[in-house]
Amino acid sequence: MTFKISTTNSVNFIYKDHSYRVFKPKTKGQDLKALTKVFRHCECMLSHYSKVLVARIDLSTKSYSINNQAFLKFIKKQLSILTKQYNCKVSYICARERNTSSNHHYHLAVLLSGHKINHSSKLTYQLKHAWESEGLGSASLVKHPYYLMHRGNKFSIEPALYRLSYFTKRATKEANIKAHSYLFSKLEYSTEHVDKRFNNMLLVNPAITYQQNKEAALIKPDNSEAGGIKLLKMLSGISSTQLIQSKLHRSLQYSDHPNQVNNAEVPLQHSMNRSIHMQSDRSPYPNRQHKALLSDRFAWH
Numbered sequence: 001m002t003f004k005i006s007t008t009n010s011v012n013f014i015y016k017d018h019s020y021r022v023f024k025p026k027t028k029g030q031d032l033k034a035l036t037k038v039f040r041h042c043e044c045m046l047s048h049y050s051k052v053l054v055a056r057i058d059l060s061t062k063s064y065s066i067n068n069q070a071f072l073k074f075i076k077k078q079l080s081i082l083t084k085q086y087n088c089k090v091s092y093i094c095a096r097e098r099n100t101s102s103n104h105h106y107h108l109a110v111l112l113s114g115h116k117i118n119h120s121s122k123l124t125y126q127l128k129h130a131w132e133s134e135g136l137g138s139a140s141l142v143k144h145p146y147y148l149m150h151r152g153n154k155f156s157i158e159p160a161l162y163r164l165s166y167f168t169k170r171a172t173k174e175a176n177i178k179a180h181s182y183l184f185s186k187l188e189y190s191t192e193h194v195d196k197r198f199n200n201m202l203l204v205n206p207a208i209t210y211q212q213n214k215e216a217a218l219i220k221p222d223n224s225e226a227g228g229i230k231l232l233k234m235l236s237g238i239s240s241t242q243l244i245q246s247k248l249h250r251s252l253q254y255s256d257h258p259n260q261v262n263n264a265e266v267p268l269q270h271s272m273n274r275s276i277h278m279q280s281d282r283s284p285y286p287n288r289q290h291k292a293l294l295s296d297r298f299a300w301h
Contacts, residue, residue: 010162015039018204020158022165034168034182039203041093042111042149042161046202047190048089050151051114054160057124057145059106062137067179068096070136071106078130079185082123088113091185095167098174103137107167120146152205155212161203 010021013035022035045052059071075092082090090112098104110123117123124146128139147160173181189199 016200021162025169025171028170031168031170035165037184038093038164038168041184041187043202044187044189045091045111046151047199049113052111052149053114053117054147055110055120055123055145056142057108057127058140058142059108059131060137061103064103066177086112086116088116091187093164094183096181097172099172109164114148118148152201152208154204157203
């Protein structure tokens with residue numbers, strides 16, 4: 001079952017003074033520490049590549065295990081293969097869950113350079129074949145399986161972060177086991193850029209946001225295409241496919257979770273060890289003279 005993202009199935013999450021829509025669990029809420037790690041991991045990848053592909057796949061296990069050794073052995077081998085295949089860094093974010101089934105399963109996202117690959121079809125089928133051929137269980141190809149994040153362009157990054165935030169819901173996570181519920185590649189920020197401000201603009205670059213807002217204000221929307229897609233295609237060189245995927249509050253659909261949340265109230269959550277700002281979704285900037293110009297909100301949100 002798919003649904004549109006709205007205030008009933010998402011909450012505001014503050015990371016480095018910017019607000020993002022993340023998945024709103026029906027019960028138990030979000031694991032904020034794990035969610036912060038997801039954001040940081042995406043930042044790290046964007047510090048290495050200006051375009052990053054995020055590919056999704058689900059892995060079901062053949063039998064229950066109290067540890068993640070079989071998965072870790074599998075993913076280590078696959079990352080080595082993919083690194084040589086695409087000649088770039090390859091990382092992963094994974095969540096282990098167990099609901100009503102006797103066996104556990106994994107939600108997996110693989111991240112790699114968007115300059116080397118811009119579609120997930122070959123990659124996900126390759127992972128599916130590898131998982132099943134090794135007798136580890138079955139693999140499921142999900143709907144809307146990939147996202148292409150552009151460095152500093154929140155409009156392209158936020159939908160991917162929303163999808164990944166499904167991993168960090170507390171519901172269906174196993175309690176009182178030694179196995180970790182969240183698994184990440186070891187990844188650090190690129191050392192190429194010595195300016196410390198660079199890492200703070202990997203998810204939201206004020207210059208890109210300002211230019212997008214400026215162009216949106218100057219160009220009259222063309223209603224000949226639903227949702228103003230023709231107008232949005234003109235902004236930042238993003239393809240129509242990406243823009244359709246990125247219309248966070250209107251037309252984006254997902255299939256990771258079957259039930260909609262009916263509560264219309266939108267609480268505010270914040271990342272661990274970050275300063276909190278309660279001024280709607282706007283991002284505060286230390287230079288007050290430019291505060292109005294550097295809003296990270298779009299007129300069509």
